[in-house]
Amino acid sequence: MKFSVTVTLKKDVLDPQGKVVQDTLSNIGFNSLKSIRQGKFFEIEINETDQSKAEKKVNEICEKLLVNLIIENFKINKI
Amino acid sequence: MKFSVTVTLKKDVLDPQGKVVQDTLSNIGFNSLKSIRQGKFFEIEINETDQSKAEKKVNEICEKLLVNLIIENFKINKI
């Protein structure tokens, strides 16, 4: 079973990458950009046929390793 | 208008990050994991009310700056 996980920085956390990208874009003439924030993306495949069990596993993987819960949020989607 | 962009490595391109994450997960006891690949995620907000125009802009931003087209693929979604 396959899932995608998106990890994003929490609202009040500084996003230096997003900021530089935004500055660069406005330097090269993209003025309509309002905001851009950068995060991570994972594609996870798991040997498990029961969806709710699988989802629980992925959730655990996120909380234990993939995500720094102090500064990041995450979202899981089945794909 | 808001979009999400997911950037993933092309098939057959080495993903050193994903590999280390996978090994670590199996070391800390996640045995059912089949594969994990890492990518990037962006949330982009744009001052533009026409969806197709907005999408075109986002596409351009991706190709010009966010994505390394040589080794990465990307997908845009309206959110």
Place this chain on the structure above:
Amino acid sequence: MKSSVIVFPGSNCDRDIAVALEKMQFKNQMVWHKETNLPKSDLIVIPGGFSYGDYLRSGAIAGKSKIIGEVIKAANSGCLVLGICNGFQILTETGLLKGTLLRNRDLKFINKDIHIKVINNKTNFSLKYKKNQVLKMNIAHNEGNYFTNPKHLEELEKNNLIAFKYCDEKGNINNQSNPNGAINNIAGIYNSKKNILGMMPHPERMVDKIISNTDGVNLFSSLLN
């Protein structure tokens, strides 16, 4: 004084810190990350480098290693812990130190000599320095942009838990003298009990006149007291 240096795959300042510790007469041991027992030590050092390639987030994977559990136990019972650069990142990932280290402000790796000011000189790590003394140190990192929430920041400032701040040659702390965007120019912090220090600059690179200078020596000699 007994010290232990924890070695992770991808650590690369482990030898450097060992050389500095031995030069300062510490009895030092290297501890491989797969070991489950930590030798009895007065000081544990988590060295700089790129543990696990800094993949995922710098320090994240090392923060999950077996030996780290032992480090946490020792730290909680009062053992002195020093995390330098990647070691600082690992300490924040384990929660031993609060806050986090984000990408540098301009997204580039930075290696250069910078200046830092000794903010608290009353700890086991700093008592040989003068208050507000300006030190020339070397930094080498991609993710040294210290960030924390406003509440914790206030706690750091109020309880004198900031070890060092970036400054210029003359001691001015401002945006120009901030190499990586760290909040309030923070270069190193203590935990509330002040037995754990995390810092981005590399004191072990400043113990030999032929190579650089000796501004790092007093950090180690403070620890010997």
Place this chain on the structure above:
Amino acid sequence: MKITDEIIRNHGLELKEYKEIQKLLKRNPNLLELGIFSAMWNEHCSYKSSRIHLKKLPTNGKQVIQGPGENAGVIDIGDDDAIVFKIESHNHPSYIEPYQGAATGVGGILRDVFTMGARPIALLNSIHFGSPSHPKTKSLLNGVVSGIGGYGNCIGIPTVAGETKFDETYNENILVNAMAVGHAKKEKIFYSKAKGLNKSVVYVGSKTGRDGIHGASMASAEFDDNSEEKKPTVQVGDPFTEKLLLEACLELMKDDSIISIQDMGAAGLTSSSVEMASKGSLGIELNLDKVPCREENMTPYEIMLSESQERMLIILEDGKEENAKKIFEKWDLDFVIIGKTTNTKNLTLKLNGLIQGEIPIDALASMAPKYDRQWVKKKLPKNKVEIKNLKKIKTEDALNKILSSPNHSNKSWVTNQFDQMVMCDTAKRSGSDAAIIRIHNKDKAIAISVDSSANYCKSHPLTGGKQIVCENWRNLISVGAKPLAITNCLNFGNPENKEIMGEFAECLEGIKESCEFLNYPVVSGNVSFYNGTNKKNIKPTPVIGGVGLINKLSYPLDHNFKKENSIIILIGKTFGHLEQSCFLKENYSIVDGRPPEVNLLNEKNNGELVLKLINKNLILSAHDVSSGGLITALCEMTFANSIGVKTEKPKNLRNLTQYLFGEDQGRYILEIDKKNYTTVEKIIKNADVYFENIGITQKNYFEISGEMKTAVNDLFKVNNQWYNNF
């Protein structure tokens, strides 16, 4: 599958070469075999156009332990210490994907060095980009610099010196050359020559994926407008795994388990296995089903031609397999016995027991084509530039132009992205004439520098070839090191063009003359041909990487003025040679005429004298005079400590502009404490070396009497502007 002419051409082979293959095999090759031939016979692996010329280089000397032919050269630096070093190009991959191309270039050269049993102690690079105004330059520069840093910083080896240059000749073809230097014990050098029958052939490191299949052929094919399409073969570097591989290999090398070891570089498993067997006059048999693969269903063709990084092939002594395996498992690396040595002198490839291909090793190695390509000599250009006819420019303005030009600007934007201090033995970092690296736990050190002069080489390849070796030698002398040996990376255009081949042959002749005269042998190197696009070739750009020895590092010398009121002298004669100079290029956009003459006798005498003075502790700071001439060199000496200088105009005045900006060779500027001046003067006069007393240091101001006086800090600012654009 039928092998068509098109398939042959797609493999970068000429039809006549294919005929040769049929003759050697006495049959038609299958596709796997064709792929293997194409990898081994391409320019990159076979050196088919260059071998005849490379043979002429001097490669011997008391200091040489291993010359060209191994993974890297090895020299003796006294006691039981040896230095292992080599330079290599990664030009084409870096143009296609600058970050990964540069990163894997660094990874590759590091493996060459630690395969020989050395712990890498320093990295250097020579990078050449197109014109700053070219639309691609900025992102290529960014990508290459962060790629070099990304790899070196992560693995924890300091990047300590290099050169960064811009010229429109590299618009469509940048140069990325990486050099690695390692330290080994003299008695513990490892070689690639296989020995003994039925020995285990072991694969260690990363898994094999479909990376860079046909990269080796790509690296030697000229670009055309479709080259963007070749992209998916890009290799991705994994410095973390390389660090594990480095530590695991060095751990295994502590005892004597290893008979032979070879990294998998260009043409991966193919070239590594063939090289080991060929050097040992043996056969080798590989079971491809045993090779650790990253993707499912990889074909023998893909496995043999993959250029996945961070892999090694090792031949082990009998009975050592278990222990070796333990070491690699400790470091979380794959370790698989994939074959054995045989007496067949064939490369035998099996899949699940069935033979997939079988080729005589000799056919791949010693019988590979060798061409004596046509070449033409280049005459010394006529004197052309009439200085008198040029529009007058104020000295100060001309100096500012040079200091703020891309090629002369302060490089800290680049070098601050490299960890220069890790390992804590870097006594002089980038910014100095040569980097100084202390040998760990000892008080001796080595000095290292890389240099090139494409304009000189273009104008007159013979002189240019001579000049770069001398400039490199001078850079080492300037930090007090005795130059010992060099490595070289020869970046040229299309060798099938006889002008280009002439540039190659004559640059090499020049290199040879200097190396011979200076007892400065070549111990390793690399040739990169086909640098160019659509028939437009780059200027000939040989790059020299030199290593020298400092016997006792009590006081690392640099080029920064140390105090006020010291006496400044200039060693060597000034004629005022302005053709091909930086002065003409930056101020008049003139790149014309002949390069400055190289007088090897003076070069040697001057260098040896300077070294003697330094060794007697009579010199406060030293700097060689190179591009930009005397005034630029003097200026560079003032920056670090804000100590300026006051110089007098020369007494028997030639043209002042020529005097200040001329690029005559073999010159050094020395700062001497007043109290030592008479001693120094006596030594110089005894050595019969020409020198001039040109001025005195002073606080804060850079002054040429009656001509200009400017605050040092202002000049420094000018020197630091250019990279702010990035």
